[in-house]
Amino acid sequence: MNYRILIFLFTLTITQMSFAQVGPIIENGEAQIVPEFSDRTKYIRHDLWVETEFDTDGDGILDRMHVDVTRPWQTDSMDLKLPVIYASSPYYAGTQGNVPGAFWDVRHELGEKAGPRTQAPVKRRGERPVISNDEIDKWVPRGYIVVHSSSPGTGLSDGVPTVGGDNESLGPKSVIEWLSGKDNGYTEGKGGEKVKAFWSTGKVGMTGTSYNGTLPLAAATTGVEGLKAIIPIAPNTSYYHYYRSNGLVRSPGGYLGEDIDVLFDFIYSGDESKRPYGMATVRDKEMAEGMDRETGDYNDFWAGRDYVNDMGPMKAALLMSHGFNDWNVMPEHSYRIYKAAKEKGIPHMAYYHQNGHGGPPPLWLMNKWFTKYLHGVDNGVEKLPRAYIVRENDDREKPTEYADYPNPDAKDVDLYLTPGAPETGSLSLNKGAGGKETLVDNFSFDGASLAKAEITNHRLLYLTPVLEKPVHISGEAKINIKLAANAKAANLSVWLVSLPWNDGRRSKITDNIITRGWADPQNHRSISESDPLVPGKFYEFSFNLQPDDQIIRKGQQIGLMIFSSDKEFTLWPDPGTELTVDLGSTVLTLPVVGGEKALQEAIVE
Missing domain, CATH: 3.40.50.1820 (Alpha/Beta hydrolase fold, catalytic domain)
Structure with a gap:
């Protein structure tokens, strides 16, 4: 046989053997980079x-x-x-x-x-x-x-x-x-x-x-x-x-x-x-x-x-x-x-x-x-x-x-509101005397400004005592709220915040917003059915805030902020609509890792 043919057949065989060895490489349960697959050209x-x-x-x-x-x-x-x-x-x-x-x-x-x-x-x-x-x-x-x-x-x-x-x-x-x-x-x-x-x-x-x-x-x-x-x-x-x-x-x-x-x-x-x-x-x-x-x-x-x-x-x-x-x-x-x-x-x-x-x-x-x-x-x-x-x-x-999300050790804990408007009220494990407080809608003020304000009638803000230990929240917070409006329709915005506001002192730009939620009080019965509000009539309903997993640091306060139009998210109706919240029938439920005992140790009242 011609030696050139032998060389050709030998080369072809080696090439075919090389081809046969090319394929995915799996190590430690992961697909590895294959050199033969890496030349993009x-x-x-x-x-x-x-x-x-x-x-x-x-x-x-x-x-x-x-x-x-x-x-x-x-x-x-x-x-x-x-x-x-x-x-x-x-x-x-x-x-x-x-x-x-x-x-x-x-x-x-x-x-x-x-x-x-x-x-x-x-x-x-x-x-x-x-x-x-x-x-x-x-x-x-x-x-x-x-x-x-x-x-x-x-x-x-x-x-x-x-x-x-x-x-x-x-x-x-x-x-x-x-x-x-x-x-x-x-x-x-x-x-x-x-x-x-x-x-x-x-x-x-x-x-x-x-x-x-x-x-x-x-x-x-x-x-x-x-x-x-x-x-x-x-x-x-x-x-x-x-x-x-x-x-x-x-x-x-x-x-x-x-x-x-x-x-x-x-x-x-x-x-x-x-x-x-x-x-x-x-x-x-x-x-x-x-x-x-x-x-x-x-x-x-x-x-x-x-x-x-x-x-x-x-x-x-x-x-x-x-x-x-x-x-x-x-x-x-x-x-x-x-x-x-x-x-x-x-x-x-x-x-x-x-x-x-x-x-x-x-x-x-x-x-x-x-x-x-x-x-x-x-x-x-x-x-x-x-x-x-x-x-x-x-x-x-x-x-x-x-093991899962939310953290399996998270348990729902109810927090109650006591009055303090137009400054801040308190957020407590103990149910207070209740009362009613009113805010005035004005889309001109964004949520961050309202959370940082010491005194304003454009939001209601309720704070825990200063945390003596970190608090780990994992899951969906929920608010059950009872309110009335002086109009047939109103925006409702709820923020859960960590205060004092950091104003960029730390690297994490969202440090202060724990979670948020929005709702239409006209949909107090169902998200599929809305009814014009009767001015002055109180309506009670519940909704979840966005899911979260966050550790609120020692030295901070957890704040529940209730306001109406959210400048960054909602429609902007003319300012002036009033929302009145019945504090005795309003409850914030937090998913706290360690449950009520962990939160009680952090907010000694």
Whole structure:
């Protein structure tokens, strides 16, 4: 035999042996960086379209989702299949930007609707084949394929955004089905040749932050078989809870006057020729008829955009991540889904930190989660503690382990109010004589100013004695309040604060706000039903504040602040509405680690 042929065959054999050895490397229950998968210049990148089961842009043709794929070159050169990390977003193709007048005007009376908003088209950005570079550097070297898609009505994906509607669940479901072997992939948005995901094992995990964290949950609620695990980070799990609170019209923090139709305009970057149809059918009909900024009531429109109602088919393992001081997508969004997953017996875990919006779990925890459920490695992650909480000023990569969240040692403790307005009253374990105190609404003063004021008639403030020991709060505080107004409608805002106010003396910018809550007294019977208030009549009702886990330091005082319009979150009616609180029938319930005994030792009265 010719020696050149021998050399060729020998080289081919060695090369094939090398190929055969290339694959994921698992150590200590985590997928390790594979050197052969780490050269980004050799990644195969391509885009395609996946056909869905819906037509939301009215053209009589099933919508297709625009998808991109990034995978190691070895998945083309050898018989190598890898699991997939999938991220979907309405933001990848660009957003509306800062358009003056795009938000609703909040300066009007309760029960009224503001004037028209300014609407401007979104100009799509981005070139094929790249939709996004997110997740690639983190996961491809560790033996995964990364897939992105633009959600319906954005970028080169067909359809219309619905901001929580069914197509935003079914769109990623169709992509996952394609990744699991379904024959619904195409080279083009219309027509085109079929494309197979031959390089996929059919096991898919999803992750993302904010809206991008909502879509993994949306996909999981369909029960699609290939979706094995999700890691939603600061997800919006209910658009009602994002834009309303207990019947009250409330903006997300930092976006005063935003509502669901504003977000629709912000993300609608799809085919310009289809936008008039989408705006007419979704924004100007479905949203205009359902969102109800006049009453703020929960209705069928909002129920259809509340993922806790859709969790029946869900089985994907859930690792939630959220910040306790996220006043945009508030921490209740993750907590309510975490509780529902636990009740359903779905594998579940929670990671909470003390900062604001966003913030993924530590990489080692995400890695173990995906390694278990996508690579199928028995690494024991399901036996780890259910909750990881970053304590104050600690490294977010080194959370404290909890058996569960809330801390299992937390017990509800009732605190009672005694008068002191317009200065401060007291918050005590002992029930006082009661009485009634009145505040006057004025949106001109923000919550921080009211909490710091020594004397003001624009809030009621009740303080514990100075803490002689730290107090650890874990879970949801609750207020039962009895009040009357001198008007037919009023905002109600409640803050739990730690005083004295630090004014930036310490590094943690949210040191003084423990938690917050808002409610519409007109919804004293139900968040689905509001009744105009009878001036002077007292109404008693309860609601939870945002979940929290925080240690209030020795030397501070815990304060309950009750006021009306919250300058950063609520509508701004004319000042002057009076709220009168019946102190004898108003109770603050705190979830205290160690229960009443621990709190009693801290607030010796």
